[in-house]
Structures are given as C-alpha cells and as structure tokens.
Amino acid sequence: MQDKESLALAVCAVVREQLRVSPTGGRPGLPQFDVVSVSVVGDAICVAFRQESVDPTRIFVWTIAWPPGDQNLWSAEAIITENFLEDMAFEGTRNWAGRTWLETASLTFLGDLKH
Amino acid sequence: MKWTSIGAMAGSVLSAALFSVSPLAMAQTVQASPSVAAGTTPPPGHWVAANPITGLSPQTVVGPPGGSSCPPNTTYSGANAEYSCMATAPDGSGHVVWIRQGYYDYNTGNGFGETKFYHKHNVWLGTVVNDIEVNQSGIPQSNGRYLYGEYYVGTNGQIDQQVLAFESRNAAPTGNEMGIITAYCTTGTGGYEATCPDWVNTSQ
Numbered sequence: 476m477q478d479k480e481s482l483a484l485a486v487c488a489v490v491r492e493q494l495r496v497s498p499t500g501g502r503p504g505l506p507q508f509d510v511v512s513v514s515v516v517g518d519a520i521c522v523a524f525r526q527e528s529v530d531p532t533r534i535f536v537w538t539i540a541w542p543p544g545d546q547n548l549w550s551a552e553a554i555i556t557e558n559f560l561e562d563m564a565f566e567g568t569r570n571w572a573g574r575t576w577l578e579t580a581s582l583t584f585l586g587d588l589k590h
Numbered sequence: 591m592k593w594t595s596i597g598a599m600a601g602s603v604l605s606a607a608l609f610s611v612s613p614l615a616m617a618q619t620v621q622a623s624p625s626v627a628a629g630t631t632p633p634p635g636h637w638v639a640a641n642p643i644t645g646l647s648p649q650t651v652v653g654p655p656g657g658s659s660c661p662p663n664t665t666y667s668g669a670n671a672e673y674s675c676m677a678t679a680p681d682g683s684g685h686v687v688w689i690r691q692g693y694y695d696y697n698t699g700n701g702f703g704e705t706k707f708y709h710k711h712n713v714w715l716g717t718v719v720n721d722i723e724v725n726q727s728g729i730p731q732s733n734g735r736y737l738y739g740e741y742y743v744g745t746n747g748q749i750d751q752q753v754l755a756f757e758s759r760n761a762a763p764t765g766n767e768m769g770i771i772t773a774y775c776t777t778g779t780g781g782y783e784a785t786c787p788d789w790v791n792t793s794q
Contacts, residue, residue, distance in 0.1 A: 493734075496732075496733075497731075497732040497733040500731055500732060500733040500735065501732035501733060501735075501737075502731070503780065504780055504781075504782070539698065539700050540695065540698065540700070542693070542702075543672065543693055544669045544670060544671065544672045544673070544693070544763075545669045545670050545673075545763040546763060547761065547762075547763045549758070549760030549761060549768065550758075550760070550761075550762055550763055550768055552760075553735070553758040553760060553768055553771050554700075554701075554771065556733065557702070557735070557756060557771045557772050558699075558700045558702075558772075561772055561774070562699070564782050565782045565784065
C-alpha cells in the first residue's frame with residue numbers, strides 16, 4: 476500500500492488525465508469545461524476548471540474529501556472522477572445554489588469548505 | 591410489467607442501431623411523455639434494455655433478477671467496509687458486475703456504490719441488478735467506464751424514465767472489480783433527475 480500522500484498525488488494525475496482526454500466521460504449533455512489542475516489540499520482533492528460559457532475570467536474549484544476507507548489508485552480515481560462528472564451533469568456551474576461556495580478573487584470554491 | 595429485448599421495439603418505434611450507441615443519444619431523438627414523478631404506480635409501458643441481450647426473441651421476459659448472491663467472504667469491516675458486496679449480477683455476456691456497499695456523504699452529496707445511489711438518487715438495489723441483467727453487456731464509455739442502461743417506453747412509444755448505472759472494472763482494494771460507482775435516473779429526454787420516482791423501482 477502506498478502512503479496516502481503519494482497515492483493522492485498519483486490519483487490527482489490520473490483524474491487530471493481522465494478529464495483531459497475525456498472531459499465528459501462520454502456523457503452527453505454535460506456543459507463544456509476545461510480542467511486547469513487537480514491537486515491535493517489538505518484532506519481534499521481540488522479540481523480547478525474553467526467554464527467559459529459561465530465566466531471566462533473565473534476559475535472554479537470543485538472539492539471532494541479524500542474518499543474514506545482503504546483506497547488504491549483506481550478506486551479513488553473512479554470515485555473522484557465520477558462524482559465530479561455527476562455534479563457537472565446535474566448542476567454545472569450554472570446552478571450551484573445547492574452547493575456551499577466561496578469566491579476569493581478569481582477563484583470560486585465549490586464544495587464542502589470544511590476541508 | 592415485462593422486461594423485453596429491444597428487438598421487440600426496434601421495428602415499431604425506434605431504430606435498433608441507435609440503441610447500440612447510447613440510450614441517451616437515442617432518447618434525445620424521441621419526444622418524452624410527461625413524467626409520473628410521484629407514487630409507485632408506473633404509467634402503462636415496459637422497460638427496455640439499452641444494449642439488449644442478443645438471441646432473445648421479442649417479448650422475452652428477462653426479469654425478475656436472477657443471481658445476485660455475493661461470493662463468500664466479501665463482507666468487510668473497518669476501513670474496507672465500503673467494499674462489502676451487496677450483490678453481484680451477470681450481464682448477458684456473463685460478465686459479473688459488483689455492487690458494493692459504498693458510502694455517501696450527506697453534506698456534499700459525494701460517494702459511491704449502493705449507499706450513494708440509494709440515498710442520493712432513490713435507486714434501489716434490485717433496480718440496478720435488473721438493469722445489469724437485461725443488458726447484453728455494458729456500453730464502453732470514453733473514460734473507461736461501462737454504462738448499463740434501461741428505459742421505460744410508454745404504450746405510445748414515448749420514453750419516460752431512464753436508469754443509468756456506471757461501472758468501473760478496475761480492481762477494488764479488496765480485490766475483484768470496483769463495480770457500480772453510481773446510478774441515477776434521467777427523464778425521457780435525458781434531463782438529469784435528483785431522485786428517481788418510486789415507480790421506477792417498483793416496476794422492475
């Protein structure tokens with residue numbers, strides 16, 4: 476088992492690549508977005524992305540707590556990527572009313588801000 | 591309520607070729623009937639697999655769900671509890687799809703497996719088992735996942751609800767495949783729904 480930090484970094488790289496190669500995961504109806512980065516911040520994974528149709532000057536940051544329990548590269552990747560795609564499918568950035576959010580300068584954080 | 595091969599529908603309502611591509615793409619070509627969002631009584635109609643099992647004659651009843659037992663020693667505790675097997679279901683090709691307990695964070699809406707698709711989207715375990723078993727195989731997605739889909743066709747040929755389940759075939763930390771990561775409903779036109787109407791589950 477890799478240590479959590481190195482595993483999280485590897486997961487970020489794989490999620491980033493997944494969302495770069497296949498932004499919508501093959502699902503129709505998702506808004507267009509460009510992933511800027513996927514990074515570890517404390518115990519959270521942050522997916523930074525642009526959505527020009529909403530605001531070309533802003534970078535949105537979607538956050539998810541590191542999945543609980545034992546994880547490997549592919550379990551964490553699947554959980555993170557699929558939750559991100561699902562949130563994009565259901566809400567996009569056009570309707571984030573149901574999500575906690577915080578705007579700081581040009582960064583808009585979407586998600587549980589406790590992390 | 592009957593589970594039928596898509597062949598039963600192909601000649602009369604929709605193009606079978608479209609079904610093999612994507613149930614969502616297909617759905618967008620069909621005008622949706624109003625959704626019966628509440629209650630447990632479905633509108634007249636029947637469920638159809640997105641990737642129907644080959645070799646079945648039209649009107650073949652595929653359900654009710656068959657094997658859904660878990661292999662021995664696949665209930666876990668502690669850090670591995672989320673990987674506990676809730677059910678396994680074979681698709682038409684014989685591929686066994688795992689459905690794991692998963693987890694769900696009510697504050698963020700994130701999670702995976704049965705705990706998530708039930709508590710967040712009101713998709714029941716039996717619904718996902720049926721969804722898997724009526725399909726010949728999962729439809730490969732561009733991100734490596736597999737889609738198991740089914741949709742409800744009314745007597746007027748219009749599509750009402752769709753059930754979509756996404757599977758990862760990568761290994762879980764406890765071994766075997768991860769299985770179903772999420773499942774949810776969409777409207778007949780592919781619009782995303784926060785929760786499935788109860789009748790989607792009771793009509794399986």
